[in-house]
Amino acid sequence: MATITQTGPTPAQAGPKPVHGEVRDAGRQSLVYLFLLVPMAALAAAVPFAWTTGLLSWTDIALSVGFYLLTLHGITVGFHRLFTHGSFKPNRPVKIALAILGSMSVQGPLITWVADHRRHHAFSDKEGDPHSPWIYGTSALALSKGFWHAHMGWMFQPRNTTNEERFAPDLRRDPDLVMVDKLFWVWTVATFFLPAVLGGLITMSWTGALTAFFWASLVRVSALHHATWSTNSICHMIGERPFKSRDKAANFWPLALLSGGESWHNSHHADQTWARHGVKRGQIDTSARIIWLLERAGWAKDVKWPTPERVAKLTAD
Known part of the structure; x- marks a missing residue:
């Protein structure tokens, strides 16, 4: 069974100042621009492309939805609830599969992602949080700048890096996860080209391969990026706060389906270890x-489900 350590340093342990790692090298920073902006350009062109060419088939839709769901839950179940917060303990095949699927979302290598997210929780909406929307203040202009920073701007700042040894030492000691992390480039190539290969084989045409690459690779990756980033931006600005937390995290129901349940963000920040963020009926x-399902199949154990007593204790007055 895999052993995942709890969420990293607490605010008291971490101290009042952010702990940064090394400045990103120019090559790595260039890849950030490439893998964020190219899919985004495709997302922006998606509607006019479909309108003017009519090149959107049911095969493209099925591949887009399928790869979206796989990579979305690689991030939410794997990178977030498992590797960052230790919400459950999987068997080894599930652990590796979730690490690979999360990597295929193209949101950065596993250990980097986890270290950044643990630092976010250690300093949430305070100095040191890598992507708080409240960094510039509370005026309309400040919040506009803060929204951009929280949503994606922080990734373009070469000095906004996290010390992985301090915030993710447990992952750095796991040889399976270190290998998945080092092969991030493989999973990136796979996430872009597998849909194209499948689209070509299903339709037996180059056109099918190209349209699948556009919709199920580029557009799908960018759509997933924005759904995930919205928990950093929108869910720290707008929504309901029924639970006690030490920051401005909020529940924003319109994003619940697209984010795999991550937009129940106030619930998550109230107790980071919960395996279920939508703790109320209908969420x-x-x-x-x-x-x-993993627990029922015997592939996961020690799942940290919210209890009625804990939910009642954290409910805001």
């Missing part, structure tokens, strides 16, 4: 359902 949380 959609597909990531929690997948963890439940």
Whole structure:
């Protein structure tokens, strides 16, 4: 069974100042621009492309939805609830599969992602948080700048890096996860070209391969990026706060389905270890359902489900 350590340093342990790692080298920073901006350009062109060419088939839709769901839950179930917060303990094949699927979302190598997210929780909406929307203040202009920073701007700052040895030492000691992390380039190539290969084989045409690459690779990756980034930006600015937390994290129901349940963000910040973020009746949380299925299959154990007593204790007055 895999052993995942709890969420890293607490605010008291971490101290009042952010702990940064090395400045990103120019090559790595160039890749950030490439893998964020190229898919985004495709997303911006998606509607006019479909309108003017009519090149959007049911095969493209099926591949886009399929790869979206796989890579979305690689991030939410794997990178976030498992590797960052230790919400459950999987067997080794599940651990590796989730690490690979999360990497295929093209949001950065596993250990880097986890270290950044643990630092976010250690300093949430305070100095040292890598992507708080409140960094510039509370005026309209400040919040506009803060939204951009929290949503994606922080990734373009070469000095906004996290000390992985301090915030993710447990992952650096796991040889399986270190290998997945080092092969991030392989998973990136796979996430862009597998849909094209499948689209070509299903339709037996180069056109099918090209349209699948556009829709199920480029557009899908960018759509997933924005769904994920919205928890950093929108869910720290807008929504309901029914639970006690030490920051401005909020529940924003319109994003629940697209984010796999991550937009129940106030619930998550109230207790980071919960395997289910949508703790109230009717709150959609597909990531929690997948963890439940893994537990029922015997592939996950020690799942940290919210209890009525803990929910009542954290409910805001």
